[in-house]
Amino acid sequence: MTDRRHILLLLAPALIVLGGLFLTGLGLTLLRSFRYFPALGLTQPDLAAYAAILTTPGFLKSLALSLWIAATSTLIAAALALGAALVLRQTFPGRAFVSFLVQLNLTIPHIVGAIGILYLFSQSGSFARLAYAAGLISGPQDFPALTQDPFAIGIILLYVWKELPFITLILLANLQTLGEDHEAVARSLGASRWQTFRHVLLPMLMPGLASASGLVFAFAFGAYEVPLVLGAYSPKALPVLAWQAWTDTDLATRPEAMAMAVVIALIGLLLLALVARTLNRGERDAR
């Protein structure tokens, strides 16, 4: 058997299963978004669904909100993760315990974290009670709306909590592979601690940081259950809006739901391309 056939045989089950599920799912979404649905008598594909969602203010607001959520959470989580990785890289008493908590967090389902954040930050949550006990507020309505709020602060808090460990662990693994020698060289070449971080460590961590951030962005942009728990009634995060359109009793909104799913997929693919590029570049540099 030639190598080529051997490789193909090894890959075939994965390609068939993933291709079958993923491509048909994506393909049907695409068809329906063009309002092609013979069973309902729709045989002329058109762009009406896209036209419809692009002209509704609700969709654009939701899109903007989801981009805001994803961008802000990714930025904050990445910055904090960088700090956390630098702290956890050194030895100090209790490091094993902190590392354990960071890893534990990775295994907790998002929905559990979302409920925890809700119980902490809602207007009748733990912090509101603490504020009341401290005499800072006189009732729930005085506590700032941190969950189910228009700025999606609760959602962002959840992602910062949940994605910080994810990025931190990737950075720690990268740091371990890199070792400390490049930094030692930089110091011996006259770079200060800060210069070493800025001009050597950070650029070398960048491929890992960028690809991890890309994955976080994609997730924060497209997750449904988190904004469902922590999001405001209006505007809704895009996945929640899409779900609502999909489950609407009025079947006419279905193509619009599909069109929204296509928009979400497109942004996901864009991020995938970005992640693939940074990973490739990282590998090329390392060679």
Add this chain to the structure above:
Amino acid sequence: MAALTLSGLTKRYGGTSQAALHRLDLSIASGSLTALLGPSGSGKTTTMKLIAGLIAPDAGDIRLGGRSIRDLAPERRGVAMVFQNPLLFPHLTVAGNVGFGLRMRGLPADRIASSVALMLSRVRLTGLGDRRPGQLSGGQQQRTALARALILRPDVLLLDEPLSNLDPSLRDEMRQLIRELHSETGITTLVVTHDQTEAVALADHVALLLDGRLAQAGPPETFYQRPATQAVARFFGGVNFIPGTARAGVFDSALGPLRLPAGIAEGAGLLTIRPEALRFGPGPNPLIARVEGVTFLGTQSRIDLLAGGVRLQALTDPDAASDLVRGSDVAVTLPPQALWVLPSAP
């Protein structure tokens, strides 16, 4: 340019009772090319990291040109280090790597560019400035690393095993380049190596570390002619050690009385002679020895001998060895000027 002086330098790594480096005293003359030699675990890399400031000593001082640099941050010591692995920054071009230190000092870009171009020509990398480190050969990477350190005109240049990652064919070229750059710049250079032939070929001064202590320091030939201890002699390939007593210019041992060169201390000791210094045929200090074995080694042959119950080893050219027959007796001489007496092993 400045002399480097280490005094009482001691380093222990966490939890170990044995010091990685024990009270090292060493003076490295300004502008010299010194090899810091030792087997792995002898403390030579520790010494280098202490000088570079990458680790802190437990005791002792490091002075550069009369001023203590012990408590200075690595970047403020005027000490540049080239690691065994070239450790080029993968995200920068070759020129970016070479110009790194100047950029850290905040020099303007055009001055960095001209310095880099000059430096690249000196290490014979002209035209490769735009390459990525990954696109260079091992030798080119090593030269880039060297240029990156030299461009800063450091007071002291530390080279950690600069030849060990290279193919044998490239070693000569790199050795040549290091000697050339050293004589051009006159920078005090310390080369760490575990290979005694490399140390001798490269440096004009050698310091040998064994078990975290300085065993001997001096010009390369002294390690062959006048080793300080049996361990030093063994490290440099010494194999013949004959116990006995030196008295009035004569060494008494199982081999009978042997004439010694002038200036050898009297008393009990170990007579040593390098295997390549043994001669076959008549001459001073003659012996009759039995040939126990002849091993062809390529450019040389090794002859195992037994004389008066003492095992001796000789190295000679293969032609001379061809008429030696195993089991036969042969005349051997130990030329007095090749003899040296070590203090008795404790």
Add this chain to the structure above:
Amino acid sequence: MHADRLRLLAAFALALWMILPTIPLVVWSVARGWRYPDLLPQGWSLKAWSFALSGKSGVLESLALTTGIASAVTVLAALIGVPAGRALGLYRFRGKGLVTLFLLAPAVLPGIAIAFGLHGVFLRLGLAGTVTGVMLAHLIPVLPYMTLVMAAVFSRFDPDIEAQARLLGATPWQTFRCVTLPAILPGLMTAALFAFLVSWSQYVLTLAIGGGRVQTLPLVLFSFAGAGRNDITAAIALLYILPGLAVLILTARQVTGRGAALSGGLRQWPR
């Protein structure tokens, strides 16, 4: 020593932030009456736990179902993903980058982008609303993870050792069982345990494909959360964390050693 103090402080803040959201869950789950603005409940009770663990709540049933789905998905993913990982880890071939990208895509793309279309496909195949359908849907985010982790594992595997075994008289099957499998087992265990967790955490695919008829734990959790029963919700939420905790302890050796298998896999960690 200023920097050391700062580092300890940062580490403490990080640890606190990590456990913070679980604190109200623990307190709620054993609270008896906890009204605003009380800082602590009026009393303590295990009623929420005993209800959650009784037959009435449906939690146990759902726990068994979720475990069953996640286990089956993990086994399926291993059967498909190990060969694919071997191809990607051991060989260089034309189009490898593209194949990798294609295998990575389902993990990066949000589940909701595929869920609607997949539901339509499954509806036609009679898989919508069935446990089988949900398991197949879970393969979409799980399989990429399994494949890419195994690719990382195989990239550090020397196939010459298999040739050596064959030359010593082992059949292909014996070679796999006695040589290859033991070599990849630690990586496979890590991949399997985390694959389990990825399936275990799915919400939107289960909801869309199962159509509410396949009641896994997150769906049950959601219905109690929606009903405003904070105490029961908290108890179920904590139950929902347990497998993750178990996995972490099981893989502790690999995880704390920061095995490259995990780091390679984490790059592609799908949620």
